[in-house]
Amino acid sequence: MNEHIFNFIQKQTCATICCVDEQGKPYCFNCFFAFSSDLGLLYFKSSAGSYHSALLKKNPFIAGTILPDKLRTLLVQGIQFEGEVLNEHHPLMGQASAHYHKKHPMALAMSGDIWTIQVNHIKMTDSTKGFGKKIAWNRTEQSSLADA
Template sequence: MNEQIADFIKEQTAATICCIDTEAQPYCFTCFFAFNAEEGLIYFKSSSNSKHALLIRENARVSGTILPDKLNKLAIKGIQFNGEVLDPKHLLCRDASFFYNKRHPLAIAMKGEIFTIRLSAVKLTDSSMGFGRKIIWERNESGGLFVAYK
């Protein structure tokens, strides 16, 4: 993954994620997350019977945003992403608890299921790099990764 994108995501703690209900209506939720830059994975924990968990089981495609934990109103900076929530039995989910609990150790005491999002595309907007500057990272069809700059 692009280093600037990975560094930004690693510094943040909360994301807003959007899934789709059975009538194709968006449903958003906010959650704490952990990030695996090497594999391009985001982990979050939620109740297995929450509305979004039930919706994700029906349609695993999600999108979301990550903003800085400390907003600077003079500088636009943030992430937009698309991905797919993986089946918990998927090989890439084997370290989900480790990553999430390492980042959020108090979460060990809380009930819930850890979900894994396999990122397919990420766009970093960062006005400190110049107006309109964006870095786009995408996973290609064979699973490999590439980066495009705008």
């Protein structure tokens, strides 16, 4: 994964994730997350009874965004990503709880399920590197691409 993308994601704490309901309507939710750049996995915790948990069990394909915890209006930075929620029996789920709670230890006191998103595509906009600068990463290519 591109080091610039990884460093940006590691510094942030909150993501917006969008899933789709049975009628094809989008539904977004915000969550605290942890990220594994080695595996390209994003972890979040959510109540088992939440509406988005039910939607993700039916349709695991998601899109999302990560913005800086502190926005700077003149220097636009952010991540757009696409991925798929892994089912609870997937082999990559083994370290999900440990990885998430390492970044968010206070979350141990709260009930909920840890979810894992296999991130398949990332597009980062980073105006600190030049106006409208884009950096992309694709799981299938396992490398970063510089976009104009």
